[in-house]
Amino acid sequence: MEVFVHSMDKAVVVAPVGDVDLSVARELQGHLKRAIEGKPARLIVNLGKVPYMDSSGVATLVEAMQITRKQATKLVLCDLQDKVRSIFEIARLDRVFTIVSSQEEAVTIQ
Amino acid sequence: MTPTKPQSPTMERLDRDFPLDAVPHTPPHVVVELFSQPRYLSGARDLVSAVAKRFGFDDAVCGQLALAVDEALCNIIRHGYDRRPDGRIWLSLWPVSEDEGQPHGIRIVIDDLAAQIEPDHIKGRDLDDIRPGGLGVFIIKQVMDKVRYEKRPGGGMRLLMSKLLPAQADEQGGKR
Numbered sequence: 596m597e598v599f600v601h602s603m604d605k606a607v608v609v610a611p612v613g614d615v616d617l618s619v620a621r622e623l624q625g626h627l628k629r630a631i632e633g634k635p636a637r638l639i640v641n642l643g644k645v646p647y648m649d650s651s652g653v654a655t656l657v658e659a660m661q662i663t664r665k666q667a668t669k670l671v672l673c674d675l676q677d678k679v680r681s682i683f684e685i686a687r688l689d690r691v692f693t694i695v696s697s698q699e700e701a702v703t704i705q
Numbered sequence: 706m707t708p709t710k711p712q713s714p715t716m717e718r719l720d721r722d723f724p725l726d727a728v729p730h731t732p733p734h735v736v737v738e739l740f741s742q743p744r745y746l747s748g749a750r751d752l753v754s755a756v757a758k759r760f761g762f763d764d765a766v767c768g769q770l771a772l773a774v775d776e777a778l779c780n781i782i783r784h785g786y787d788r789r790p791d792g793r794i795w796l797s798l799w800p801v802s803e804d805e806g807q808p809h810g811i812r813i814v815i816d817d818l819a820a821q822i823e824p825d826h827i828k829g830r831d832l833d834d835i836r837p838g839g840l841g842v843f844i845i846k847q848v849m850d851k852v853r854y855e856k857r858p859g860g861g862m863r864l865l866m867s868k869l870l871p872a873q874a875d876e877q878g879g880k881r
Contacts, residue, residue: 617779618743647750647768649775650840678768685769685847686840 598626606637606702612644615652623652627659634666639701643674648682660692669693673701725801725867726853728814733797741782741792741817749796750775753813756798760808761870770811770868773848776841777815777864785819785862793818801867810850810869818861824854 596613607630611623630638640656642648656672663670672694675683683689695701735756739745750771757767778794786792795816800808829843846852849866857863 614747616743616746616775617782618746649746649772649779650844651779653840677765678772681765681768682772682844685772685844 596622598623600626600630602633602635603702605635606639607633607635608639608641608698610641610644614647615645615655616647616649617651620651620655624655624658627655628662631659631662631666631668635668637669637671637702638663639698640670640672641674641698641701642672642676642679643698645679646676648679650682650686653682653686653688656692657688671695671701671704673698725810725812725869726851726865728863728865729799729812731799733799733814735798737796739794739796740790741786741788741794741819742790743779743782746775746778749778753796753798757811760800760811762811762868766868769848770813773845773866774813774815776844777866780841781815781817781819781862785817801869801873808870809873810867812865812867813849814866815864816857816861817863818857821856821860821862824856824862827854 596611596615596619599610599612601608609626609630611626613619615623627638627640638659640659645652660670670693672692674697675694680689680694683692683694693704695704735752737749737752739749753774754767754771757770758764762770774796778796781792781794782788797814797816799812799814801810801812802808827842829839829841829846845866848868850868852864852866855863855865
């Protein structure tokens with residue numbers, strides 16, 4: 596897994612590439628924590644290039660959500676592939692996260 | 706150690722009436738032995754998905770079966786072996802009965818030699834309790850039709866799970 600991070604106007608985009616499972620969840624956690632520490636108005640996690648995620652990856656995102664809520668950073672997930680969306684639905688977390696179809700939408704959604 | 710000792714090659718024996726949460730008397734059709742290391746999760750997922758596809762499951766369910774196995778292996782690695790990298794895990798697969806070579810579903814058994822715990826204590830968490838972790842068992846139970854944990858007589862734990870193909874699940878009133 597590689598993780599690309601770039602800053603936009605008032606937003607940081609974290610974009611992992613590859614499967615997110617127990618073997619790499621901590622690496623993603625580190626990137627998310629560093630992004631959150633900058634207290635951006637918006638943290639966008641672009642999952643367009645993540646073909647698979649297990650509950651280790653989901654747990655990392657839940658942790659990020661809890662931290663961002665405390666500091667008024669809006670966390671948005673975007674561009675989920677079917678298998679990744681499936682785990683959010685199975686765990687019924689699709690109602691907890693803000694999930695949109697594209698990064699463009701992630702930038703603007705309120 | 707192997708989870709099930711090879712017996713006579715009765716691979717074609719129908720086991721339609723055999724409980725779906727028990728180890729069949731026939732040898733597994735596929736057995737993989739792996740160390741308790743996260744880097745082998747992707748290989749295990751690919752294997753389960755490929756076998757399930759051959760058994761007749763559609764792509765979405767193949768992905769879910771791979772997810773259930775991934776979650777089970779993660780729990781063994783994290784909690785059973787406390788992230789020790791030298792624990793042994795056995796993943797065994799069987800078709801559920803067969804009519805002219807067409808399985809009715811898949812049985813999956815995962816054995817380990819980790820510390821034993823009471824099977825009743827292995828529970829998925831309440832989903833309203835939003836927090837990191839604790840989702841694995843819930844996901845396994847959501848995906849599979851039958852799930853049972855037991856202590857292995859020789860030490861360690863065993864997870865038995867199965868899923869029927871949709872037509873068979875409809876007949877037996879199982880989940881799809």
